Amino acid sequence: MVEVYSVVGFIIGVIIVFLSLTRLRKQSISQGTFALWIIVGTVLIVLSTIPMLIYAIQNALGTQFTLSAIFGISFVFLITVVFYLHQKVDMLNQRITKLVAELGAKKFLDSHNDEKNSFQEKNND
Amino acid sequence: MTIRGIIDEISDTYPHWDIVVIDDGSNDNTREEVQKTRAKLIPLLVNTKGVGTVLTAFLIAAKGKYDYLVKIDGDGQQEVSLLNLLVDAIKTNHADIAIGSRYVKKQQETDSFIKVIGRVTSSALINFKIRGKNKISDCTSGVRAWNADSIQILNKLYYKQPLAHDSVFWVREAVVASNNALKIIEIPAFYHKRAHGKSKSFSPVNMIIFPLRLLGILIS
Numbered sequence: 001m002v003e004v005y006s007v008v009g010f011i012i013g014v015i016i017v018f019l020s021l022t023r024l025r026k027q028s029i030s031q032g033t034f035a036l037w038i039i040v041g042t043v044l045i046v047l048s049t050i051p052m053l054i055y056a057i058q059n060a061l062g063t064q065f066t067l068s069a070i071f072g073i074s075f076v077f078l079i080t081v082v083f084y085l086h087q088k089v090d091m092l093n094q095r096i097t098k099l100v101a102e103l104g105a106k107k108f109l110d111s112h113n114d115e116k117n118s119f120q121e122k123n124n125d
Numbered sequence: 126m127t128i129r130g131i132i133d134e135i136s137d138t139y140p141h142w143d144i145v146v147i148d149d150g151s152n153d154n155t156r157e158e159v160q161k162t163r164a165k166l167i168p169l170l171v172n173t174k175g176v177g178t179v180l181t182a183f184l185i186a187a188k189g190k191y192d193y194l195v196k197i198d199g200d201g202q203q204e205v206s207l208l209n210l211l212v213d214a215i216k217t218n219h220a221d222i223a224i225g226s227r228y229v230k231k232q233q234e235t236d237s238f239i240k241v242i243g244r245v246t247s248s249a250l251i252n253f254k255i256r257g258k259n260k261i262s263d264c265t266s267g268v269r270a271w272n273a274d275s276i277q278i279l280n281k282l283y284y285k286q287p288l289a290h291d292s293v294f295w296v297r298e299a300v301v302a303s304n305n306a307l308k309i310i311e312i313p314a315f316y317h318k319r320a321h322g323k324s325k326s327f328s329p330v331n332m333i334i335f336p337l338r339l340l341g342i343l344i345s
Binding site: 094096097098100101102103104105107108109111112 | 143145147165167168169170171173176177180181184185188189284287288
């Protein structure tokens with residue numbers, strides 16, 4: 001008998017693979033993001049179509065229920081993704097701060113140089 | 126004292142100094158007030174929570190080849206007369222950085238107990254970290270001055286290294302400056318009670334995370 005969560009997992013996996021491929025073709029995601037989500041989608045499809053694999057993982061983890069094994073794996077995966085994304089956001093935030101500072105300084109130095117030049121021109125006249 | 130009052134006082138006291146106000150997303154009438162003075166206003170494109178203002182100031186001072194960079198907060202807590210004393214302290218002591226410290230001379234506290242505890246603890250821990258290189262009693266003070274050498278060195282480092290959070294930015298600077306053989310000197314500074322606005326660095330969340338950020342600086 002086919003479990004409901006296998007069907008749901010299969011559909012979500014197909015959607016993830018489909019969206020990853022279409023977005024990569026439109027060049028709206030990077031190769032790194034594509035690689036991550038194509039792996040996630042493929043793993044979901046494989047686990048949904050071969051339920052024996054989930055039972056093997058359940059035995060390996062020693063959980064009483066299949067759902068607990070799925071929940072545990074999902075939790076670890078999500079924490080890893082959040083950690084990775086947090087690092088990325090932090091890095092981008094730092095880059096933005098440095099860029100904003102550069103723009104601010106450039107604005108001041110440009111106007112300062114313009115003032116100096118106009119002052120020198122006046123003196124020369 | 127308002128931002129306009131501070132700028133006018135600096136203009137009168139130091140007529141040959143270039144005054145720059147870096148607006149990091151203030152939501153009051155700072156921009157309108159500054160435009161009525163001789164100070165140059167630099168509105169930052171996004172709110173960088175204070176860190177961008179320091180980077181901008183260092184970039185201007187480094188690329189503009191200024192002899193000194195002097196910083197004062199716009200909340201009217203610090204005396205304008207302190208600015209010249211900071212520059213004099215650098216000159217007379219052959220120092221690279223001068224800090225206006227609330228603890229060189231004992232004064233009545235204007236801040237909450239938790240803030241004071243955080244300040245004193247962080248100064249003690251940083252002194253342990255940089256032992257022998259410099260001695261700092263108020264490493265979170267916002268009024269300070271730098272000479273040309275320290276401007277160039279710190280400007281380069283700020284662009285190479287990850288940036289510290291606003292609440293521990295000056296704490297980290299003390300460590301970075303000490304590790305780069307920059308001499309830090311402190312002079313007594315009196316802080317008035319904040320006339321307007323609220324400190325963004327000491328929100329309840331920051332008070333919990335502050336010790337962890339401090340730990341990060343001590344470990345790094």
